[in-house]
Amino acid sequence: MATSAAGPVVIIGSGIIGQGWAMLFASGGLKVKLYDIEQQKITNSLENIRKEMKSLEQLGSLKGALSAPQQLSLISGCWDLREAVEGAIHIQECVPEDLELKRKVFAQLDLLAGDDVVLASSTSCLLPSRLFAGLAHVRQCIVAHPVNPPYYIPLVELVPHPQTAPSTVDRTYALMQKIGQSPVRVLKEIDGFALNRLQYAVIGEAWRLVQEGIVSPGDLDLVMSNGLGLRYAFLGPLETMHLNAEGMLSYCDRYGEGMTRILRTFGPVPAFSGATAEQVHQAMCAKVPDDPKHLAARRQWRDECLRRLVQLKHEVPPE
Ligand code: NAI
Structure with a gap:
């Protein structure tokens, strides 16, 4: 049975990006709690993750040192936000790209969070100064922007609010490295990041x-x-x-x-x-005709290409 000494990582929003983050954190041996406003989505996401991990294991592309069942045992669904964030070391928000919705979620987290948890947003293009304005825990807030699909593309842009504590950036940087991602520091916020x-x-x-x-x-x-x-x-x-x-x-x-x-x-x-x-x-x-069947097939092909490219990058001598 896989165990993790550190407190859990919490994913808020179990869509495409939330599922990707959950798999990555579990691959690094961390406990993950998956929260969503819709209970059925949590159930569906856990099932997707199970299938995806099994298939990756069969292909020899599962990340991390743990087996698929061990990694799966680290991920659990959580239907209650207060319970989800209790004891968390890192909270990764992955709700849809809507400033008001995200601000609402961060206002809720601000009330529940202790002084030692990192509050990270996956936003693609909302500026930290707008997202985290007025939060009591702003020093703990940061954008950690992944690239889709995060399981294959390791880059994560870390973008601080002007009041984000340097220790928040450092901790997030170290956590990203621990789960095999490739963080970069965007030193000042700018529309579109880098x-x-x-x-x-x-x-x-x-x-x-x-x-x-x-x-x-x-x-x-x-x-x-x-x-x-x-x-x-x-x-x-x-x-x-x-x-x-x-x-x-x-x-x-x-x-x-x-x-x-x-x-x-x-x-x-x-x-x-x-x-x-x-x-x-x-x-x-x-x-590629733009109906769901053809688009899904092409995305699957894209992911397979990326999976093999990532394998190649691991095989060639280190930089
Ligand atoms: P999605 O639409 O697939 O998933 C969003 C999830 O959030 C849904 O499961 C929804 O039920 C849940 N949700 C909605 N309101 C909520 C609330 N108040 N509390 C908890 N859960 C809630 O969205 P996706 O694509 O996963 O995107 C999430 C974030 O990641 C967005 O900010 C997006 O800009 C960013 N992102 C997306 C990328 C992509 O290519 N899809 C790439 C990089 C970042």
Whole structure:
């Protein structure tokens, strides 16, 4: 039987992200309590997690040192918020992306939480200064933004409120490392944090290239999946620069002027609607029809690719 000395981690909201976090924390040997406003969702989530862990174990991709039954024994559903948060070391909020709803949940947690628990939000884009404003336990609050699916993509962006205690950031950082995730510190809050700002820069230019008739939607995606993306699974854009010349300064010297010239030609922010949206929609649907069955099958394929990529990243020599 798996045991864990530390107090439990509590997941608030047992949807896609809540389930991913529950599996990750259990993989690190931590007790997990799964809470949701809808009881049936907890039951369904526990069943999903059971099936997912069994399948991962069969594929040899289960994370952590414990078996699937051991990890499952660490996760329990909880129908009462007060009971769920009692003795918790870390609470990970995963309710839908709605500022008022999240503020309501954090106000409830603020009343129930002791002085030693970290209150973390999975929000993709709500700013900590708005999310945690006025909370008595603001020093214990932090955004810990995962990437979907968190079980395969280890990055977690840690974004503090201006009043978050440094010890809250450090504790969350250490906890993420303990469960095999890859935390990064976003030192000051900014809309989109770091990941979505990079992602939207790429999407924005992809859209403009299609809109201006430079490249078809299908070929645009190939530029990433058969080009830049292969490299970016292992190296960031800055290290790529460093390696593509005789070091960073040599790269800036050789290519800086060209980069600046090309960046100046980038157009205005697209509206993501109208004729280009229709063109991209049709191209995407020709490849993957947008009904639930085809989308689910393609997501399964995506997850399988990510699972194998993660395995490869573990096999190659450490960085
Ligand atoms: P989801 O809709 O799959 O799950 C939300 C869950 O919260 C549902 O089970 C719902 O019943 C529950 N819930 C609603 N109100 C509640 C309350 N007051 N107390 C407790 N539970 C409540 O949502 P998903 O996709 O899991 O997203 C959760 C958070 O994670 C959002 O903030 C989202 O922006 C963020 N996120 C989502 C990613 C994604 O790709 N799905 C990626 C990274 C972050």
